[in-house]
Amino acid sequence: ASARAAADSGAQVLSAPTIVYGLSLLDREGTLGSPLEDVRVRQAINYALDRENIATALLGDYGFATEQTVVPAEAGYVEALDGRYAYDPDMAKELLAEAGYEDGFSLPVVASTSATAATLSQVLVEQLAAVGITIELDSRPSADYFEGMTGGTFPAAVIGYGSQPMPMEYDGLFGPNAIFNPLKSQSDTIDALMGEALVAPEAEATGLYEQILTELVEQAWFA
Numbered sequence: 001a002s003a004r005a006a007a008d009s010g011a012q013v014l015s016a017p018t019i020v021y022g023l024s025l026l027d028r029e030g031t032l033g034s035p036l037e038d039v040r041v042r043q044a045i046n047y048a049l050d051r052e053n054i055a056t057a058l059l060g061d062y063g064f065a066t067e068q069t070v071v072p073a074e075a076g077y078v079e080a081l082d083g084r085y086a087y088d089p090d091m092a093k094e095l096l097a098e099a100g101y102e103d104g105f106s107l108p109v110v111a112s113t114s115a116t117a118a119t120l121s122q123v124l125v126e127q128l129a130a131v132g133i134t135i136e137l138d139s140r141p142s143a144d145y146f147e148g149m150t151g152g153t154f155p156a157a158v159i160g161y162g163s164q165p166m167p168m169e170y171d172g173l174f175g176p177n178a179i180f181n182p183l184k185s186q187s188d189t190i191d192a193l194m195g196e197a198l199v200a201p202e203a204e205a206t207g208l209y210e211q212i213l214t215e216l217v218e219q220a221w222f223a
Contacts, residue, residue, distance in 0.1 A: 003062060015062050017071045019160050021120055023109070023223040027155035028185040034155035035105050042220035044095035046085035048131040049223055053087075054123055058116060067217050069173060071163040075202075076209030081217050092131040104132025110148040111139045111158035121158050152182040166209040170194050174221060189215050 003013045025045065030037025051065030067084050070077050096102060107128075111121040118139065125135045140148055149157040161173055161180065172178050175194070176186040190212050197208035216222065 004060070016073075017062075017064070017163070019162050020066065020069055020071075021058075021116065021160045022158075023124060024149075024157045024159045024180065025155075025221060025223060026157060026181070026183050026185070028219075028221060029183065031183045032153075032155045034107065035099065035101055036107075036155050038099045039219055040095040040099040041101065042223070043085070044092040044099070044131065045128065045133065046092075046220050046223045047088045047095065048092040048128050048133070049085070049124070050087040050127060051085075054120070054127075057123070058119060067222075068213055069161065069163070069169055069216065069222060070166065070213065074163055074165065075206045076166045076213050078210045078213050078217075081214065084217055085220075085223075089131050096132060101132070104134065106134040106136055107156055108136045108138065108154055109156045109158060110145060110154040111137055112145040112160075113139050113141050114160075117158050117160055124158065150179055150182045166212060167194065167198060170212075174216060185221070187215060187219070 027034040027036040197205040
């Protein structure tokens with residue numbers, strides 16, 4: 001809104017994508033006994049979200065839909081993954097039925113009360129309800145939110161995470177010891193690829209990062 005007003009008054013507006021918003025599907029190994037252990041459920045959540053309209057409504061010209069945790073300028077971004085989970089609520093319902101949740105389920109989710117996160121949370125609640133997933137939203141101010149998100153008691157969290165080089169995201173967002181991965185979900189594939197990438201020449205490392213991103217998207221660790 002501020003950018004639009006500035007542009008209307010004659011100012012030049014420069015922008016660059018920096019933050020990825022969405023759901024972190026934390027209970028990927030079923031530690032808390034949630035349905036998120038099943039990759040079909042995680043994929044269903046992805047198909048249930050109308051990314052294009054969410055991005056436009058929340059961020060206007062300054063955001064875009066994505067399935068990935070890094071922005072296009074960052075090494076590892078895979079253009080072929082754009083649209084991997086095109087909005088398809090029927091596919092979401094089909095996957096839920098295959099996983100044994102044709103009647104849906106309830107999912108506790110912790111979220112921040114900050115403006116963008118709060119608005120996004122309400123949209124997620126509405127769109128997931130349309131495929132039978134009831135979000136039990138626990139919205140908290142920043143300090144309480146961070147404690148809840150990192151405490152290992154919620155199967156999912158609404159997050160906003162700054163896009164970083166893949167090794168930094170591994171350390172902070174999705175690696176087994178990352179603070180944003182409190183249930184310590186772990187992938188042998190991702191760990192092995194990251195180990196290779198850290199000692200590889202830059203060009204080779206980029207290809208390995210792309211494989212990591214592909215694994216994260218195909219296994220639907222995030223939405």
